[in-house]
Amino acid sequence: MEDLSFVPDLPSGPLDKYRKTASFDWKRLKLALEGDIELLKLKYKIWQTLEKDPLFAHNTVSPSVEEQKRITQLQLKKINEYKFHTKEMVNSSYSRRTRTIMTINEAVQSLNPSVSVKMAIGIYLFSNALLSLGTERHHKFYEATFVNRETLASFALTEIAHGSDARLMRTTATYDPEHKQFVIHTPDFEAAKCWVGNLGRTCTHTLLFAQLITPDGTNHGLHGFLVPIRNPETLETYPGLIVGDMGEKIGVNGIDNGFIMFNQYRIPRENLLNRTADVTEEGIYESSFSDPSKILGAALENLSAGRIGIMQESCHSIASAVSIAIRYAATRAQFGERDNEISLIEYELHQWRLFGYVAAAVVFRMYIENFSRVYLNIVEKSNAGLKVDNLSEAVSEIHAMVSCSKPLLTWTVLAAAQQCREACGGHGYLKCSNLGDIRSNHEATVTYEGDNNVLSQQTGNWLLRQFDAARNGGTVDSPLNTVTFLKDWERCLAVRFRCRTTDELKTREFITSTYRWLICWLLKETHDKYESEIAKGLSKFEARARSQVYKWRELTKSYAEYLAIIFFLESMDKKEDGLKPVLHKLFCLYGLWSLDQHLVELYQGGYSQGESLARLLRDAILELCAELKGEVVSIVDALAPTDFVLNSVLGKSDGKLYQNIQKAFFSQPGAFERAPWWREVVTLPRSKI
Numbered sequence: 250m251e252d253l254s255f256v257p258d259l260p261s262g263p264l265d266k267y268r269k270t271a272s273f274d275w276k277r278l279k280l281a282l283e284g285d286i287e288l289l290k291l292k293y294k295i296w297q298t299l300e301k302d303p304l305f306a307h308n309t310v311s312p313s314v315e316e317q318k319r320i321t322q323l324q325l326k327k328i329n330e331y332k333f334h335t336k337e338m339v340n341s342s343y344s345r346r347t348r349t350i351m352t353i354n355e356a357v358q359s360l361n362p363s364v365s366v367k368m369a370i371g372i373y374l375f376s377n378a379l380l381s382l383g384t385e386r387h388h389k390f391y392e393a394t395f396v397n398r399e400t401l402a403s404f405a406l407t408e409i410a411h412g413s414d415a416r417l418m419r420t421t422a423t424y425d426p427e428h429k430q431f432v433i434h435t436p437d438f439e440a441a442k443c444w445v446g447n448l449g450r451t452c453t454h455t456l457l458f459a460q461l462i463t464p465d466g467t468n469h470g471l472h473g474f475l476v477p478i479r480n481p482e483t484l485e486t487y488p489g490l491i492v493g494d495m496g497e498k499i500g501v502n503g504i505d506n507g508f509i510m511f512n513q514y515r516i517p518r519e520n521l522l523n524r525t526a527d528v529t530e531e532g533i534y535e536s537s538f539s540d541p542s543k544i545l546g547a548a549l550e551n552l553s554a555g556r557i558g559i560m561q562e563s564c565h566s567i568a569s570a571v572s573i574a575i576r577y578a579a580t581r582a583q584f585g586e587r588d589n590e591i592s593l594i595e596y597e598l599h600q601w602r603l604f605g606y607v608a609a610a611v612v613f614r615m616y617i618e619n620f621s622r623v624y625l626n627i628v629e630k631s632n633a634g635l636k637v638d639n640l641s642e643a644v645s646e647i648h649a650m651v652s653c654s655k656p657l658l659t660w661t662v663l664a665a666a667q668q669c670r671e672a673c674g675g676h677g678y679l680k681c682s683n684l685g686d687i688r689s690n691h692e693a694t695v696t697y698e699g700d701n702n703v704l705s706q707q708t709g710n711w712l713l714r715q716f717d718a719a720r721n722g723g724t725v726d727s728p729l730n731t732v733t734f735l736k737d738w739e740r741c742l743a744v745r746f747r748c749r750t751t752d753e754l755k756t757r758e759f760i761t762s763t764y765r766w767l768i769c770w771l772l773k774e775t776h777d778k779y780e781s782e783i784a785k786g787l788s789k790f791e792a793r794a795r796s797q798v799y800k801w802r803e804l805t806k807s808y809a810e811y812l813a814i815i816f817f818l819e820s821m822d823k824k825e826d827g828l829k830p831v832l833h834k835l836f837c838l839y840g841l842w843s844l845d846q847h848l849v850e851l852y853q854g855g856y857s858q859g860e861s862l863a864r865l866l867r868d869a870i871l872e873l874c875a876e877l878k879g880e881v882v883s884i885v886d887a888l889a890p891t892d893f894v895l896n897s898v899l900g901k902s903d904g905k906l907y908q909n910i911q912k913a914f915f916s917q918p919g920a921f922e923r924a925p926w927w928r929e930v931v932t933l934p935r936s937k938i
């Protein structure tokens with residue numbers, strides 16, 4: 250067994266009562282959730298290093314927005330100086346290097362999400378784009394960004410008037426053969442690029458997406474360009490640019506989101522990222538794709554890694570949120586007798602509100618860990634020119650998986666953060682509970698890198714294509730095996746609910762087969778609805794828009810939940826035996842808790858009749874909550890980062906709730922002082938004037 254002594258022991262205290270009842274060793278579970286001991290060590294090394302550095306000390310009062318930007322940028326610089334990205338890591342295989350980058354990002358995210366977003370966009374997304382969209386001639390920019398950390402970049406796609414619909418964006422890059430340059434231009438404010446992270450104050454370059462126009466006037470669609478923005482020595486923007494900071498947001502204020510307008514701004518021809526398409530010196534357009542939308546697709550596919558990063562960060566946010574709420578629930582008592590009050594964790598209602606999210610935190614973590622591994626292996630093989638069976642089908646399947654999983658995870662984490670805040674009552678509303686910051690810093694993930702409601706529609710497209718193939722005797726293209734069952738869709742749909750006891754529901758067979766029924770039924774419903782709209786004469790776009798509510802959207806959500814479940818199970822089977830009983834309970838709780846939200850469809854589609862499905866399902870959920878009560882404190886010990894990183898007065902691992910709150914109140918700057926503005930509000934009696 251691995252030596253886990255580098256994970257510090259937890260202090261003894263009031264939480265011991267519930268720690269003693271756990272059936273497993275929390276450090277072993279921690280390792281199982283991380284999936285790799287070297288990466289777990291790296292995380293602790295980062296946390297322990299940053300804890301000692303005053304630049305990373307927590308503030309008791311929120312600094313001004315400008316100050317948050319300054320601190321975030323300084324923190325990023327310092328992280329680069331610490332060189333957690335060792336030479337060995339830079340030179341390791343693609344898959345190892347990316348997993349290490351992702352680990353550094355996650356470790357930093359738990360401490361300050363603004364820094365990790367800055368780093369993810371400014372270094373990783375940009376350098377990844379240079380590798381996948383650029384060629385040899387862009388390698389020096391890769392070196393400057395990824396290896397030497399001299400360049401900080403940004404990613405400029407969104408415009409004021411167009412976000413989700415990238416195709417109609419209006420920034421142009423017109424080729425000038427005389428000077429061998431592209432001329433970038435913004436026709437008006439509605440076409441200004443906006444929301445661009447790092448652009449407002451700091452970035453030196455941006456990866457710009459603009460409509461490429463050749464001298465014959467042909468528009469070849471959106472392409473990626475490498476565009477210098479600021480002098481790296483003075484941080485002054487170059488002439489021909491109007492660049493501004495977007496001001497205060499409702500979260501992640503350490504990031505300088507900016508807008509930009511280009512006034513006939515010239516860049517060298519070589520700054521076109523030309524892996525998929527190029528323009529010759531004379532101005533002739535050459536592409537390996539015949540369809541311009543495919544070029545955009547290839548460019549945006551690069552975002553998959555970014556979306557996986559968002560999912561990993563979301564796993565950390567939910568882990569922190571539930572850790573705070575569970576430790577609070579175990580140490581906070583309300584009602585009962587004096588000296589024998591009842592801890593919140595004993596209440597069934599409280600368990601039901603929180604334990605589903607604890608289960609989600611564990612299932613998501615193992616799902617994403619397993620999925621990232623599969624994804625990176627495929628990319629690595631394909632980059633190395635090795636044969637990957639059905640590569641293009643695998644890429645489509647991965648895109649479909651990511652496009653519904655990012656919505657599922659980010660939405661669930663947002664709901665979890667809110668529930669955890671409420672579960673800590675008034676104290677949860679304190680800034681020093683950290684639940685407010687976890688929630689508001691997480692919130693934007695449901696919108697950026699693809700708005701959830703729009704992004705998940707792409708999963709529906711792919712699922713319906715596979716369903717069509719299955720119905721017409723064609724091939725279901727699912728190299729990752731996520732929907733191979735569609736070949737037997739009629740048999741899946743013939744399954745009926747037959748259980749008589751809750752134990753029969755607490756099984757992988759019940760949960761997975763019910764999900765397969767649900768997906769097949771929703772596919773059929775969505776397909777029928779879509780076809781009926783087409784039959785009325787609507788275009789494909791209109792028919793799709795008319796098939797979203799209760800159909801397409803439910804379908805992609807169910808598929809995402811199914812993915813989480815099957816990838817979790819595959820991972821669980823490889824874990825040590827001592828952890829399997831608790832992991833099985835968490836799996837069952839997540840599966841049944843999620844199915845509970847689909848009861849309407851299960852009845853509507855005739856999967857079950859009568860009251861027993863709803864009754865048994867809900868009884869099973871409550872039984873699982875009761876069974877997990879003795880485990881849950883140790884589960885969150887495995888999920889939680891160090892106390893310094895968790896940064897919550899309610900969630901400290903010593904469980905000394907009231908001592909910790911007192912310390913926070915008593916050390917609040919100026920807490921006991923008379924208000925400095927007291928003179929302005931006191932009305933003195935006339936006689937004393």
Ligand SMILES: Cc1cc2nc3c(=O)[nH]c(=O)nc-3n(C[C@H](O)[C@H](O)[C@H](O)COP(=O)(O)OP(=O)(O)OC[C@H]3O[C@@H](n4cnc5c(N)ncnc54)[C@H](O)[C@@H]3O)c2cc1C
Nearest residue numbers: 404405406407411412413444445446693697698700702703
């Ligand atoms: C904190 C933050 C950071 C960001 N960073 C960057 C960055 O670095 N670079 C960058 O380029 N962009 C960035 N963005 C922008 C982000 O990518 C866009 O906000 C996102 O793509 C959504 O586009 P939009 O805001 O124009 O929303 P819209 O497309 O206008 O959507 C508004 C609403 O309408 C709904 N909607 C749209 N189309 C449909 C449809 N067909 N059917 C049903 N509903 C629909 C959407 O679901 C959404 O709820 C950032 C945004 C935020 C909040």
